[in-house]
Amino acid sequence: SAVISQKPSRDICQRGTSLTIQCQVDSQVTMMFWYRQQPGQSLTLIATANQGSEATYESGFVIDKFPISRPNLTFSTLTVSNMSPEDSSIYLCSTLAGGMETQYFGPGTRLLVL
């Protein structure tokens, strides 16, 4: 299994500002993922972050808006840039563990943009 922590757990931000979310895994992992879950919606993959290479973004998400860092095998950050109220959501970090396909999630960061 994998234990994942995220900081901050929640934040209220003003539009136009940026927030960086940190994700820490208790073991070394190859792939880390960033998801968004808007109210009443399913989880949507933002990007996949591999250590030593640039993140791979899904359709509808761009690096300028959601820059990602992956400095080592246990840590990643997601920045939500130039925020607007539409960015209000839960942001979840996850990784694969258990040798197969089990995906573990962090507790999420609840973001409210005013």
Place this chain on the structure above:
Amino acid sequence: RKEVEQDPGPFNVPEGATVAFNCTYSNSASQSFFWYRQDCRKEPKLLMSVYSSGNEDGRFTAQLNRASQYISLLIRDSKLSDSATYLCVVNELGGSQGNLIFGKGTKLSVKP
């Protein structure tokens, strides 16, 4: 567009009831399938994988019909602690690619 569709819910059932959730997926090339559970204001957690032959884990039974692109989850003898949102999840690439497609979830509320 690749989608995973679930029963809209919510399902409100008494303790001890049997409840079934259905899910359909649009991508016939999907490789693997899962049910995740998400408690209120918590992260999703894997409930069980879904195998072609069907599989059971205690009170939970999952079934897959590849021909119909249909997945189901059956919960027998519902407990109050089963109250949660159940997410149907499809991995389109298989293996460790992690390209999970999530349904919107079906909310279950088990009442005393």
